[in-house]
Amino acid sequence: MFIGKKFLEPELCQLLMLQIDSRRRPSTIADANGDYAFRTSETCDLDPEDALAVELKRRIIALTGLDPARAEPMQGQRYDVGQEFKAHTDYFEPTGADYDKYCSVSGQRTWTVMLYLNQVEAGGVTRFKAIDKMVEPEVGKVLAWNNLRANGTPNPSTIHHAMKVRAGTKYVITQWFRERPWGW
Structure with a gap:
């Protein structure tokens, strides 16, 4: 896990x-579990041609060294x-009903890069219970963080x-990466 401060300027976060x-x-x-309160947030699909999204992706690639061809569309x-997103993993569960649907082309999710855009008045913490973080x-x-272990299996931590x-x-940007080039 890597945490860095001041990766984005406040003005860019506002935009x-x-x-x-x-x-x-x-x-x-993915793999709906019947709990309609499991994820109650809202999502915005960033336009990959938008100047802000292009700049974010450039910075993420420069920081991580990951292959930009393996990046999913940014959200x-x-x-x-x-609102919350209850305890979950970003990798797709290999035994999940929708595993083939989401992983047959580009493979499993490898890295997650999350960018926090603001400070929340109260709450909104991201909790990693397994590692007490x-x-x-x-x-x-x-x-x-890397969603996979060194041997390529999902990392439950x-x-x-x-x-x-x-x-x-609370506002965040999420960029996920895959094992193979993004092909959806």
Whole structure:
């Protein structure tokens, strides 16, 4: 796991939050589990041709050294008071009903890079229970982790919970990477 501060300037974060607000939709999950309160945030699909998205991707690639061809389309997420994404992994469960649907072309998710766009008044922490780590939202902070172990199997220690926002609103950008070039 890697955590870095001041990866993004506050002005860039403000522009990204405006973009998320203008294009948000209810978030979804793969392998629905019947818990309609499992993920209550909203999502914005960033236009890959947009100058802000291009700049974010450039910075993420420069930081990580990951292959840009393996990047999924970037997303923004917005969490209002009471919203959360309960404990989950970013990799696709190999025994899950939708594993083939999501992994047959580009393979499993490898890395997750999360960019925090603002500081939340209360709540909104990202909790990694298995490793006893809590990451507080902070303007411009970057958080990155590998969803796979060195042998290529899913890393269950990456289970994380976007905990409920208790006051304010939380904004993040998420960039996932795959084993093979993105082909959807």
